[in-house]
Amino acid sequence: MPVSFLYLSVPSTGRLISNQQEAIRTTALNNVAYRFISVSGQIDTSLGCNLLHTQYNPIPECYHWEVPSQKEREQQRISEILKRLEERFPDAECALTHRSAFELLMATILSAQCTDERVNMVTPVLFARYPGPGELAQADMEELQEIIRSTGFFRNKAKSLRGAAEKIAHHFDGEVPQTMDDLLTLPGVARKTANVVLGTWYGIADGVVVDTHVRRLSQRLGLTRQKEPQKIERDLMKKIPQDEWIALSHRLIHHGRQTCKSQKPRCEECSLAELCPHAQR
Numbered sequence: 180m181p182v183s184f185l186y187l188s189v190p191s192t193g194r195l196i197s198n199q200q201e202a203i204r205t206t207a208l209n210n211v212a213y214r215f216i217s218v219s220g221q222i223d224t225s226l227g228c229n230l231l232h233t234q235y236n237p238i239p240e241c242y243h244w245e246v247p248s249q250k251e252r253e254q255q256r257i258s259e260i261l262k263r264l265e266e267r268f269p270d271a272e273c274a275l276t277h278r279s280a281f282e283l284l285m286a287t288i289l290s291a292q293c294t295d296e297r298v299n300m301v302t303p304v305l306f307a308r309y310p311g312p313g314e315l316a317q318a319d320m321e322e323l324q325e326i327i328r329s330t331g332f333f334r335n336k337a338k339s340l341r342g343a344a345e346k347i348a349h350h351f352d353g354e355v356p357q358t359m360d361d362l363l364t365l366p367g368v369a370r371k372t373a374n375v376v377l378g379t380w381y382g383i384a385d386g387v388v389v390d391t392h393v394r395r396l397s398q399r400l401g402l403t404r405q406k407e408p409q410k411i412e413r414d415l416m417k418k419i420p421q422d423e424w425i426a427l428s429h430r431l432i433h434h435g436r437q438t439c440k441s442q443k444p445r446c447e448e449c450s451l452a453e454l455c456p457h458a459q460r
């Protein structure tokens with residue numbers, strides 16, 4: 180059964196050009212139904228059926244076309260984006276090395292304005308010296324700063340790490356809290372960090388992690404027009420089913436690192452290109 184629909188515009192001549200034929204071939208292979216829309220916005224049934232039955236495996240649904248609303252088309256587009264990201268990154272996970280909620284929280288605080296690779300070089304030393312919140316709450320500030328210096332903004336980060344550890348040790352019985360409200364009371368923790376811990380460690384989808392990759396890709400893919408992380412997150416939470424929130428951010432981050440790079444997105448090799456407004460420019 181087809182799982183979604185791709186809408187292809189047809190030139191006024193009624194003849195398809197080669198890249199549209201290639202798109203049809205690909206979608207047929209992927210078991211995605213497709214519909215044709217003429218330049219005037221009308222569904223072109225004859226062309227669709229003709230092509231479907233003469234060149235490719237017929238998809239019976241092509242006999243029952245209805246003109247979908249803009250909203251339906253957008254939902255189908257988003258479903259297709261989610262499906263292709265899942266196919267590409269079925270097991271995408273957080274790249275920060277951690278063995279507990281506490282380690283993940285500390286690593287995420289350190290990852291602000293810093294690469295995950297750099298954080299992963301620093302945290303083994305940090306966690307060997309301070310294995311839990313009790314030890315880190317007692318840390319000598321200068322020594323702590325020295326350990327994390329290479330991650331940048333080390334004075335502020337050291338304050339956040341020790342402050343969060345103190346609060347966890349004294350107010351939360353040594354356990355990293357499991358609710359957004361409680362996490363947001365910890366020094367150095369905003370929604371992004373809280374969402375990382377809730378989603379990645381506890382499996383709780385309370386929101387969507389919006390880091391620099393998720394922000395950029397959400398904008399390019401037309402999932403938001405907002406610029407502020409909180410407003411982007413709100414848009415994503417409205418448009419994406421909740422059970423996709425955790426995986427989506429991991430997958431977008433991977434896709435952003437490998438293909439949809441900040442300076443030069445590789446649209447020509449991107450599996451989302453035909454669904455992406457940025458690639459159509």
Ligand code: SF4
Pocket residue numbers: 396399400438439440444445446447449450451452453455456457458
């Ligand atoms: S088509 Fe280009 S801009 Fe769109 S997601 Fe892919 S790489 Fe990014």
